[in-house]
């Protein structure tokens with residue numbers, strides 16, 4: 001086995017490369033392609049056979065966005081993937097679906113508040129889960145066709161958008177709750193300028209394979225894309241570090257009884273999860289060959305334990321896995337959660353382990369998905385433990 005210190009150094013190096021040297025890497029962006037290249041290089045160096053699975057997506061660029069209320073300005077950010085606009089119009093405030101049904105929004109700027117801005121609206125074409133309530137709001141807006149939409153922020157401290165959807169074609173921005181009264185009560189003309197650009201491009205999943213096809217198949221996955229504006233250390237350079245370190249650990253020795261597939265997914269933080277859909281559409285019919293799928297996302301948070309959850313595992317299989325993780329003090333089992341790439345497999349009844357950090361759920365949209373998600377949050381020892389745990393699971397199978 002490789003020296004632990006060497007592996008720890010590599011883990012730190014991978015996280016640093018992805019979240020500091022490359023930094024934010026939204027699906028389809030130039031940085032996203034640099035991350036793809038880096039991952040591919042490490043897999044190849046470790047003697048895995050690499051496939052790039054390409055798909056279409058949008059890259060999005062934003063420039064100055066301004067909202068003028070008469071002579072004063074309000075703080076706004078475009079919703080990610082918003083189309084550009086330059087409109088001067090009166091506003092119509094809408095607080096509920098009922099009001100939206102009654103409203104005449106043509107030639108106006110719609111200001112969404114109240115029950116319409118309680119949570120992010122699911123993108124129009126999101127395939128895995130969709131809410132009828134959200135779809136109703138979106139189709140009403142498309143029918144009423146305002147010139148543009150202003151939404152209150154979902155977060156008090158920073159501008160958190162309600163829309164994030166490259167398939168929705170009404171330009172929109174998010175404004176701070178502090179400006180709410182000023183905007184809503186204003187009789188002055190509103191002038192909104194959004195300078196942004198959607199560009200058609202491609203992205204790719206990086207899939208690395210090794211071992212004997214037709215043998216017990218282990219699939220380990222982690223997404224490598226980020227939202228815009230975040231270094232994405234915990235979300236999810238750490239998961240990618242597990243894939244890359246595992247490839248190093250399995251470089252020379254792999255049992256003839258196993259096949260290992262390492263999938264760096266591209267699109268978990270993109271509005272329509274195109275990488276996951278491409279993978280599902282191509283490999284869905286082979287899912288019955290998977291002995292165990294493992295997804296890593298958000299593990300390695302300092303002063304926390306590693307949280308794992310077992311789904312769709314038989315009792316015997318679960319006991320086997322428990323007997324292995326019990327020897328790792330840093331790993332703790334928690335009840336399943338139903339969002340993330342592990343659901344690709346679990347919802348197809350594939351035995352699945354989801355891996356994260358116990359404290360992750362409190363950090364979503366306060367630290368995660370923001371500029372605060374940096375390597376200083378991470379304890380590489382926790383990540384190494386996960387790699388050793390997975391190596392043991394794979395080795396155990398190899399001995400059978």
Ligand SMILES: [Zn+2]
Pocket residue numbers: 223235236268297298
């Ligand atoms: Zn993630």
